[in-house]
Amino acid sequence: MAYLNQTTTYSSLTERLLATTARILxxxxxxxxxxxVYRKTFNELAGLGDRDLADLGLHRSQIRRIATEAAYGAN
Incomplete structure (x- = not known):
């Protein structure tokens, strides 16, 4: 019994490279x-005065943590 098994390694390699590149991008x-999101949140909060931050119930030392939570989620 004869059969033809044709595989094109080049196209599958190319497809894998393209898929990997797409995942990386x-x-x-x-x-x-x-x-x-982090930069925007940080810059907006950092631009507020101490009184405005206090009105929001925040302290200047919390800005980095709040921006991190806004961008990357709560830890």
Whole structure:
């Protein structure tokens, strides 16, 4: 019995490389988006005066933690 088993290693390698590249780029975009949320939150809170922060029930020393929680979620 004869049969033909044809596999194209090159195309599967190419597909794997493209898929890996896509995953890397997606992960980088997700990290960039989270970092953007962190920077925006941090800069907005840092721009407030001490009285405005106190009105919100915050202290200046909490800004980094709050920005981290906003971007990356609570730990």
């Amino acid at each position: 997606d992960a980088a975009a997700a990290r960039q988006a989270k970092r953007s």
